[in-house]
Amino acid sequence: MSEALPGSATDTDPSTMSATALTGAIRRREVSAREALEAHFARIDEVNGAINAVVTQDRKGAAALAAAADERTASGADLPPLHGLPMTHKDTNNTKGLRTTSGSVIFRDFVPTFDDLLIGRLKAAGVVTTGKSNVPEFAAGSHTFNEVFGTTVNPYDLSRSAGGSSGGVAASIAARIQPLGDGSDMGGSLRIPASFCNVVGYRPSLGVVPMAPARNAWAWLGRAGLMARDVEDLALGMAAIAGPDAAVPYGYPVQGSFGAPLQRDLTGLRIGWSADFGLGVPVDREVLRVLESQLTVFADLGAIVEEAAPDLRDADEVFGTTRAFDFALNYGDLVIEHGDVIKPEVRWNVVKGWELTGQDLVDAALARTRLDTGVREFFGKYDVFASPATQVLPFDAAERYPTSVNGVEFETYLDWMRSACLISATGLPAVSVPAGFSEGGLPVGLQLSMASGKDVELLQVAYAFEQATGWAKRAPGLG
Secondary structure (H helix, E strand, C coil), X not given: CCCCCCCCCCCCCCCCCCHHHHHHHHHCCCCCHHHHHHHHHHHHHHXXXXXXXXXXXXXXHHHHHHHHHHHHHHHCCCCCCCCCCEEEEXXXXXXXXXXXXXXXXXXXXXXXXXXXXXXXXXXXXXXXXXXXXXXXXHHCCXXXXXXXXXXXXXXXXXXXXXXXXXXXXXXXXXXXXCCEEEEEECCCCCHHHHHHHCCEEEECCCCCCCCCCCCCCCCCCCEEEEEECCHHHHHHHHHHHCCCCCCCCCCCXXXXXXXXXXXXXCCCCEXXXXXXXXXXXXXXXXXXXXXXXXXXXXXXXCCEEEECCCCCCCHHHHHHHHHHHHXXXXXXXXXXXXXXXXXXXXXXXXXXXXXXCHHHHHHHHHHHHHHHHHHHHHCCCXXXXXXXXXXXXXXXXXXXXXXXXXXXXXXXXXXXXXXXXXXXXXXXXXXXXXXXXXXXXXXXXXXXXXXXXXHHHHHHHHHHHHHHHCHHHCCCCCX
């Protein structure tokens, strides 16, 4: 076995190689797609019983895809960017011919006849689909448990939550089942599990990865995105799946190319940091201790770091009203028909949407305009907003959600997620990047956001931090 760091270009174990290294090795015929797939399933067999991240497998279908990939490699044909890469998909993303439950007993046996746009793009990019990863019911809440498959736990501490709603994806990536995976993010569903599992989770600008098909084509709060063990793999995946689609009425806002070099000089970069988002948001003291100890990294890289935050006073109203509206639109019919078997948090959010008045919608529209103005003013002075990705450390997986932090009691299942929800309300692209560990060995993520459209620059900043710290290389002690 190679003495190289796991995931590096010289690592020879497919289960620990990065997506960049593994797809490169497959192109060079150093590793076959079949061998990559065998390592993927072997790792599932080794660790999935402990973490419960992968909930549906298609070994026969995946074997056929890997064989076809090897035939294409041998033919000398042009190879797509993710050629031969094994990947499970988030169980809220529809996969043609492969069970998609959304974590609900209502859809326990549902098999779609189509791929969601994101899945179609991943397949076109060469991914070998192997199965599905666990989610909370209808992706509601940042803790992955449901009545169909149970709870996904954290590879760094099997008694703790892996986060959610992309918790199965995050746990799979952290556990070295796969290096790259798809997810979605309305209130932190990519960023929170990334923080909990020491991986990178990226919520793009609106329109970067269109969410289609969608019941409401104009919905803006939720985003489709990716998670990976490092920023280089994230950029590789984004280069393969980003782009406009005629079915979605939004343009493609990204400035630059995801294929651009990630190396960037941070000299003079202006970073505003806030521990409480300028709103007194309660954050666990250990989370803040870890993050504040890392801010000198940016100064050492030449950036200017100051205490500052956008005016986020309207963000709670914007997020709460928009989410409630979206839940009523997307799940209202299901609650009417199957309310007795749908978890209470989903029912509560749907009822909040049903209770919205015309005045509530007017107020939210005005609040969103004020919020956008405040955000624009902030980015007139600063390039980056840095903040905690989560308010808590990974919590007891037996809990439904945290009910307090630092003595502050939470009223709803969303309150402990405010660190992510506030940024969702702004519409900004955001990324959670590994930033260290608590004294008890639990991962902590740093949330970075930039002005809309500056997604490529955002990943460059995250990459600079990642390379300077090396936290992403610390693997869990599984297997």
